[in-house]
Amino acid sequence: MKILTVISGKGGTGKTSLVASFASLVPDRLVLVDGDVDAANLSLITGAREFESHDFSASKVAVVNPETCNSCGLCLELCRFQAVAGDFSIDPVACEGCSFCAFACPREAIEMQEKVSGRWFVSRTPYGALVHARLGIAEENSGKLVTIVRNKGQELAKASGKDYLLIDGPPGIGCPVIAALSGADAALIIAEPTIPGLHDLERILSVCRHFGITAAVCINRYDLGPEQSKSIEAYCLKEGLVMVGKIPFDRAFVDSMVQGIAVTEYTGGALLNRISGVWDHFLNVAEQLSG
Amino acid sequence: MINLAIASGKGGTGKTTVAVNLALALIPDYDNVELLDCDVEEPNAHLFLKPEFELEKAVGIPVPAVDHDRCTFCGRCSEVCMFNALAVLKDQVIILEELCHGCGSCAYLCPEKAITEYNRPIGTIKSGSAGKLKFGGGYLNPGEAMSPPLINAVKKMIQPDHISIIDAPPGTSCPVVSAVSGCDYCLLVTEPTPFGLNDLDLASQMVSKLGLPAGVVINRSDLGDDRGEKYCRHAGLPVLQKIPFDKELAGLYARGEAVVSHNREWRRRFKALFSGITGNKKEVSRP
Numbered sequence: 001m002k003i004l005t006v007i008s009g010k011g012g013t014g015k016t017s018l019v020a021s022f023a024s025l026v027p028d029r030l031v032l033v034d035g036d037v038d039a040a041n042l043s044l045i046t047g048a049r050e051f052e053s054h055d056f057s058a059s060k061v062a063v064v065n066p067e068t069c070n071s072c073g074l075c076l077e078l079c080r081f082q083a084v085a086g087d088f089s090i091d092p093v094a095c096e097g098c099s100f101c102a103f104a105c106p107r108e109a110i111e112m113q114e115k116v117s118g119r120w121f122v123s124r125t126p127y128g129a130l131v132h133a134r135l136g137i138a139e140e141n142s143g144k145l146v147t148i149v150r151n152k153g154q155e156l157a158k159a160s161g162k163d164y165l166l167i168d169g170p171p172g173i174g175c176p177v178i179a180a181l182s183g184a185d186a187a188l189i190i191a192e193p194t195i196p197g198l199h200d201l202e203r204i205l206s207v208c209r210h211f212g213i214t215a216a217v218c219i220n221r222y223d224l225g226p227e228q229s230k231s232i233e234a235y236c237l238k239e240g241l242v243m244v245g246k247i248p249f250d251r252a253f254v255d256s257m258v259q260g261i262a263v264t265e266y267t268g269g270a271l272l273n274r275i276s277g278v279w280d281h282f283l284n285v286a287e288q289l290s291g
Numbered sequence: 292m293i294n295l296a297i298a299s300g301k302g303g304t305g306k307t308t309v310a311v312n313l314a315l316a317l318i319p320d321y322d323n324v325e326l327l328d329c330d331v332e333e334p335n336a337h338l339f340l341k342p343e344f345e346l347e348k349a350v351g352i353p354v355p356a357v358d359h360d361r362c363t364f365c366g367r368c369s370e371v372c373m374f375n376a377l378a379v380l381k382d383q384v385i386i387l388e389e390l391c392h393g394c395g396s397c398a399y400l401c402p403e404k405a406i407t408e409y410n411r412p413i414g415t416i417k418s419g420s421a422g423k424l425k426f427g428g429g430y431l432n433p434g435e436a437m438s439p440p441l442i443n444a445v446k447k448m449i450q451p452d453h454i455s456i457i458d459a460p461p462g463t464s465c466p467v468v469s470a471v472s473g474c475d476y477c478l479l480v481t482e483p484t485p486f487g488l489n490d491l492d493l494a495s496q497m498v499s500k501l502g503l504p505a506g507v508v509i510n511r512s513d514l515g516d517d518r519g520e521k522y523c524r525h526a527g528l529p530v531l532q533k534i535p536f537d538k539e540l541a542g543l544y545a546r547g548e549a550v551v552s553h554n555r556e557w558r559r560r561f562k563a564l565f566s567g568i569t570g571n572k573k574e575v576s577r578p
Binding site for chain 2: 008009010011012013016037038039041044045060078080081093094096097098099100103104135137138139140142143170171172173174175177178192193194195196197199200203204206207210211224225227228251254257258260
């Protein structure tokens, strides 16, 4: 079983649309994971039906007992996250859950309470199981939640003898991205042919290299920035990155999303050929590079 | 004067485009406009503004260092660390710096005072100007997981008598909260697709949880459907601007150029957007 992560650095380059399309090309051979737990969208275009859901509680929040508190102010002085207000109440959004105040409080007036900071789900799609999650609004620990859905996906894929675990990664380069990349056999970077797109490609590539993960590149909407598309191709050549294909701008992406289906289920012809070309090429790269 | 955050649940909806064009549209009329790039994982605003940087500073988080001569290997540091950043063995303390949140509890609570803290760099902040526009931004080192301390360092550069435009990261979790909290207004940039709507709903819940007044810009407003606008009407979110999809706009963006520098009509529209925000903010802040 191969673990394949689709990432981009920059948001909105088309990761989720392409992941759903790839899944439609190899039905029953994969398990899907939506690694964007902040803004999870993969279930919206894969006909997902939820059949399992779980609480996610990874963090604690400080709660002050006003009866025991003698307003000595030590917690306010020690907290580095500006979570303690002047009246010694705790701002649960700012609280990092570090428990420093609870350990230090001379009156033991602070208790750390478990909090549910999200939910994760296993759903059925026509292509295979989908593991996804919803982090609570303004919550922390997105990396941990990504690790949970990734591990669950891996477990399901192994147990059912699937060929691929396909992970739709979050944007950025921080902790949830690192969690979505961890253990991957190969990463597919969906690049956007713009000056910011090239800049973000360079940054996400450094992250892949930092963690020793092989990456291939696909340019989406390549015709909207023809010059920048060429720059990305030149950059890939220089960096020894395999370019697995280019996909043109096509309104069918948005139209199919409005219908709640993958673009490959909406249109055939040239676009379908392009997308399946990218997928096949990426699989070849993943097979070769990871043995 | 006003701290205005530009955010979105979904990535790639056009936050940076809106932030950059809004800042540049205000420049001829105001001497006190600044743009702060808080999307420290993928900072892009400088690519459009091409500022001259005058100041560059490394930002770190305080992580522990153990004095092994003083340490008795009692295990207290590991017990109080909620992030599993310290492991105490028989005659050694292992520190996993990348897991450390810099809370300082291990150093304070060590009974032998064997722990000191030093700053481990996680990124850089830079500041400078592009003509009359003041600019500041944060740049997370690739491989680093934690962006909020860097975002907070960028926000410390906010000048109180300025129109401060804050380009936030995508999402709804801790990095975004760090970027938008304490702002006076949050502009949510969305696109009229099911993904855009789903993520707008999350972003709108986030701003109401933080108690921020908010308005919406719909980008690529003619690609998709009208459910986003209906949502805004129901949620009482004013739609302050619609930007249709236009290959010329897409081309300018691709080349790293701002449309307001090329087109007067767009400059007028972004100035109107700012008036919309200040008008809307007054309405909202009325008791």
